[in-house]
Amino acid sequence: MSDFELVFGTTPFVSLGITLILGGGCAVMTGRALALNWRPDWQFVAYGFLLAIADRFLVFALFQGELFSLSGYLADALALIVIAAVAFRVTRARQMVRQYPWAYRRFGPFGWRER
Template identity: 55%
Template sequence: MITSVPVFIGLTIVLFGGCAFMTGQALAATWRPLWQVIPYALLLGAADRFLGFALFGGPLLSPAGWLLDSAVLIAIGMLTYRRTQVRRMADQYPWLYVRTGPFTLRKL
């Protein structure tokens, strides 16, 4: 499934998680719909599988590993998307919205 826990943390969470973070920010900053995070994260999951195989000798064609990697990247991308969208809405429309938390808004 995964090569090892340090490889998973370093490759999936740190390296590709950073890519998913930037993807979520870019999609929210350009007012794209949330569902677009999913195909990008699936592609990042495939790239993660390839680098794990090429650099660390992990299994390349592991559907369970790919789904795990992709699920983590989707979660990171969607959370970042929502956080960025809330921040932008509160900053651009302060007469309409106020932030009540990192992921929530309240109408005035």
């Protein structure tokens, strides 16, 4: 058993596949949905922790990973929260500029400025 498996409860390929590809896609959809429905930005943190629970269960159920790995759960949660935050911010910036074109202009991929 490698050091990675001892700390995160699964192999790097399983962690990469489940967390970043499957869970990351869910996190992107979560961030976009929260932004499009004008939800506050702190909510993607709560949803990121919930997605990490589902991610740990999938690793356990499909690949015999460790279910109750605190470090694995926290790493998964951090990755999913960051992905959801990026999706939220990109969507919110696009939304602000598109909905209020007289008041704001785009400033990079994550922000907007007053005109």
